[in-house]
Amino acid sequence: MDKIKIITVSTADLNEDIIKKYDIEVLPLVVNIGENTYLDGIDIKTPKLLEYMKVSEEFPTTSQVNPQRCLECFEKYIHEGYKILFLNMSSKMSGTYQASCIARDMIDKKENIVIIDTLNVTSGLGVLVLKACRLREEGLNLYEIKKQIEETIPHVKSALIFNSLENLVKGGRLSKTAGTIGGILGIKLILEIKDGEISVMNKVRGTKKAVKTVLNYLDDLGVSHKDTAILLHIDSEEVRCSLRTNLQNNNTNFIECEVGCVVGTHSGADACGVFFIEKY
Numbered sequence: 001m002d003k004i005k006i007i008t009v010s011t012a013d014l015n016e017d018i019i020k021k022y023d024i025e026v027l028p029l030v031v032n033i034g035e036n037t038y039l040d041g042i043d044i045k046t047p048k049l050l051e052y053m054k055v056s057e058e059f060p061t062t063s064q065v066n067p068q069r070c071l072e073c074f075e076k077y078i079h080e081g082y083k084i085l086f087l088n089m090s091s092k093m094s095g096t097y098q099a100s101c102i103a104r105d106m107i108d109k110k111e112n113i114v115i116i117d118t119l120n121v122t123s124g125l126g127v128l129v130l131k132a133c134r135l136r137e138e139g140l141n142l143y144e145i146k147k148q149i150e151e152t153i154p155h156v157k158s159a160l161i162f163n164s165l166e167n168l169v170k171g172g173r174l175s176k177t178a179g180t181i182g183g184i185l186g187i188k189l190i191l192e193i194k195d196g197e198i199s200v201m202n203k204v205r206g207t208k209k210a211v212k213t214v215l216n217y218l219d220d221l222g223v224s225h226k227d228t229a230i231l232l233h234i235d236s237e238e239v240r241c242s243l244r245t246n247l248q249n250n251n252t253n254f255i256e257c258e259v260g261c262v263v264g265t266h267s268g269a270d271a272c273g274v275f276f277i278e279k280y
Contacts, residue, residue, distance in 0.1 A: 002141045005082040006132050007073065009065060009096055010040040011089045012125040013232060013260045022133040027073060029096065029262045032061040040262045049261045050235060050269050062262045064096040070103035074113055083112040083142045087129050087149070089121045092196035114146045116153075119196035122263045123230035123275035124156050130228045131277065155280045157221055159201060159214040160191045160232075160273030161239050190214065191273075211242045214274060222279035223252055229276035234259035236272035243274060252276075 007025040008014075019026055028039040033052055038044035040062075053060070070086075077084055091097035097117050104113045118125050128149055135145045188210040190202040201217075204210050223229055231247060231254055233240040240256075247254050254274075259267055 001139055002083050003081055004136050004142055005077045005084050006129065007084060007086045008125065008129045009089055010260055011121050011262050012129055013122045013257050013263055014126050014129065015257045024129060027065045027069060029065055030063040031261045031265060034058060041260050044261050046234060046258055046261055046264050049264050060265045062265055064094050065099055067099045067102040070100045071106055074103055074107055078107060078109055078112060085132060085142060085145060086115045087118055087125060087132060088115060089125055090119045090196035091117045093121055114142055116149055119153055120156055120193050123232040123257055124158050124193045126230050126257065127156060127227060127275050127277055128152065152277060155278045157278050158192045158273060158275045159217050160271060161188060161210045162191065163270035207239060211239060215246050218274060224277040224279050225253065227277040229254040229274060231256045231274055232259060233272040234264055234267055235269040239272040243272065
């Protein structure tokens with residue numbers, strides 16, 4: 001049986017209990033606030049970021065994991081006899097995937113390092129990491145896990161309700177046109193991660209209708225019972241409670257995670273949604 005180390009980045013937004021349970025290595029991206037630089041999830045947590053964004057007109061910036069940090073991580077686990085599966089965030093949203101590939105090509109045993117561009121971010125990446133952990137526990141080898149994860153990527157689905165789209169527009173993750181529509185009184189845009197980028201799935205009037213739309217989306221596609229869904233939130237108790245209750249009533253296998261600081265920089269406060277693997 002392969003001795004496999006699963007590595008991901010902080011933008012998978014997995015909670016600490018899950019990271020410890022499956023012994024996942026998490027490489028932090030960077031949040032820049034003014035002249036200060038913080039490692040996501042280590043030097044700064046989400047509540048502090050939200051406090052800053054409430055009082056400051058200066059928009060935080062984020063930056064990728066660099067090749068040297070990836071190289072150090074890879075060398076450590078290769079030296080310890082591991083084979084490495086690195087599930088990375090969408091290459092369309094960050095240069096971290098390219099950085100990790102550069103690092104892999106600098107290592108002698110690069111055939112023991114598999115890097116996957118998941119075309120996802122936040123809990124879309126998270127559900128794939130959880131699946132990889134399950135497959136590892138079932139005894140699959142490195143390339144068997146790679147094959148199953150790559151087959152699963154097109155079936156990762158998401159639906160996210162935002163109270164404000166201002167940060168997504170400021171951070172260049174959403175067009176100004178979509179942001180303007182979302183700013184119309186009472187209109188809620190429901191967003192998804194599609195083909196590696198954030199896109200608009202639907203637009204409805206009011207929070208209750210937005211929640212209903214998300215729940216209908218889950219019902220229409222069906223949620224894989226073998227895999228774990230993720231209820232993701234950032235300072236959004238009303239929507240979170242509604243979605244949680246319905247997921248529980250439908251006996252959906254899910255966990256709850258909070259948006260991290262890099263993703264939170266772009267999402268802003270008061271956002272919530274569900275990421276899952278559809279039945280296929």
